[in-house]
Amino acid sequence: MEDITKSSNQVQFSRRPRNEHHVEDSGDKAHTLLAGKILYEKAVEAALHQEFSYWRSQFHSEGNVDESSMIHALKTAELRSAYCSSLASSGTVHQDALAGAVETRPPGDGFVFHERYLMDKVHSMVLQEVLKDIETACNLLNISPDPLSWDTRDASKWIFWTEHQYHLPPLGQAFAGLDGRALSSLSEEQFCEMAIGSSGPTVHAQMEIWRTVYHYISHGTKCKDTYPASQPIHLWQFLKELLLSPDMYSHLIRWLNQEKGIFKIEDSAQVARLWGERKNRPAMNYDKLSRSIRQYYKKGIIRKPRISQRLVYQFVCPRR
DNA sequence: GATCAGGAAGCTA
DNA sequence: TAGCTTCCTGATC
Numbered sequence: 001m002e003d004i005t006k007s008s009n010q011v012q013f014s015r016r017p018r019n020e021h022h023v024e025d026s027g028d029k030a031h032t033l034l035a036g037k038i039l040y041e042k043a044v045e046a047a048l049h050q051e052f053s054y055w056r057s058q059f060h061s062e063g064n065v066d067e068s069s070m071i072h073a074l075k076t077a078e079l080r081s082a083y084c085s086s087l088a089s090s091g092t093v094h095q096d097a098l099a100g101a102v103e104t105r106p107p108g109d110g111f112v113f114h115e116r117y118l119m120d121k122v123h124s125m126v127l128q129e130v131l132k133d134i135e136t137a138c139n140l141l142n143i144s145p146d147p148l149s150w151d152t153r154d155a156s157k158w159i160f161w162t163e164h165q166y167h168l169p170p171l172g173q174a175f176a177g178l179d180g181r182a183l184s185s186l187s188e189e190q191f192c193e194m195a196i197g198s199s200g201p202t203v204h205a206q207m208e209i210w211r212t213v214y215h216y217i218s219h220g221t222k223c224k225d226t227y228p229a230s231q232p233i234h235l236w237q238f239l240k241e242l243l244l245s246p247d248m249y250s251h252l253i254r255w256l257n258q259e260k261g262i263f264k265i266e267d268s269a270q271v272a273r274l275w276g277e278r279k280n281r282p283a284m285n286y287d288k289l290s291r292s293i294r295q296y297y298k299k300g301i302i303r304k305p306r307i308s309q310r311l312v313y314q315f316v317c318p319r320r
Numbered sequence: 321g322a323t324c325a326g327g328a329a330g331c332t333a
Numbered sequence: 334t335a336g337c338t339t340c341c342t343g344a345t346c
Contacts, residue, residue: 232333234336268323281338286323292337294325299336310323310346 134210137161139233140241147210150180158183162206164244168199184211235292236301236315238278239263242271261315262305 138145141161143154150158159175162168174194175183184207191207192200233241242249243263252270256262265271268286276284293313296302305314 232336279337284338288338288340290324291326291339295337297325304324308324 136233136237136241137165140244145210147180147184147207150183152177152179155180155183159203162203163199166202166206168195168202171195171199171203183207233278235275235289236296238275239271240315242274256312260305261317263313263315264309265311265313268311 134145137143137158141154141157143150143157147155147158155178156176158180159171163171178186186194186204186207188201188204191204194200195203239253242253243255243258246254250266252267252274253263253265256264265286268289272284272286272289275289276282293302297304300316302313303316305312
């Protein structure tokens with residue numbers, strides 16, 4: 001890997017081959033800690049930016065990485081072991097760890113970040129994203145995070161969800177009649193044989209991630225004995241939940257163009273009522289809900305479609 | 321009258 | 334501190 005210099009914020013980040021965990025005697029521990037604290041935010045941001053850029057270019061030379069691509073990338077041998085080890089960790093990086101991750105250097109030589117620290121941080125961030133996805137899926141599908149506990153109906157819902165999430169060709173009856181335990185026991189080769197086209201590796205990877213994450217949830221840490229991590233649901237997630245259950249909610253909210261993420265709220269009062277119920281806000285109404293939606297404009301999560309219509313919005317990243 | 325847009329302040333996890 | 338929630342004014346449909 002090459003050396004990268006981030007001069008704009010006076011932070012220099014030197015890349016090293018992943019297997020060379022470069023640790024030098026800092027000499028002045030107090031100075032190291034102080035330097036680490038001062039540059040903590042800027043330097044980590046800069047370094048992570050470089051890390052993500054690296055993986056993006058590594059796996060997708062065109063640069064259009066999305067979640068499924070990232071998960072697919074995680075499946076590669078090199079990242080897999082690192083990812084699993086991050087699952088076994090607490091998923092957070094303590095500031096104390098920074099002391100070992102930052103080294104002082106002679107002036108002008110900047111700071112070198114311990115490669116392992118960076119990788120742990122990257123994987124930790126990925127883990128948080130995966131956990132969020134799984135929590136959302138479990139809420140939406142009303143299934144357990146433990147694949148081994150799924151009956152055939154749960155397994156079928158999960159297959160449908162995965163198919164939808166990653167825009168796979170319809171899997172149809174390929175896995176009909178299999179419960180979660182049976183699905184979990186399938187090898188990648190068996191997934192490939194049973195699935196259509198190139199879906200096998202993706203479905204298999206998803207199953208492995210669910211199993212690994214559930215193992216982490218149930219055995220990983222003392223403070224997370226139960227699922228979910230109960231993060232508060234975001235409005236955009238709630239809207240997607242409704243949109244992905246057309247049987248129940250299409251009279252309230254529905255896709256106008258699912259590919260483009262364009263949807264229409266058919267019954268604004270009812271959608272607001274449901275949102276209020278979910279958030280325990282009995283005074284919720286469409287005026288307030290729509291204000292929250294508009295907060296997403298700046299964040300680039302939801303926008304109005306090019307041709308603006310009343311009660312019609314568009315997810316900026318439909319596949320998220 | 322309903323919806324849209326966005327400022328401002330407050331609340332809560 | 335993020336992500337709303339609440340309230341508001343003014344514009345548009």
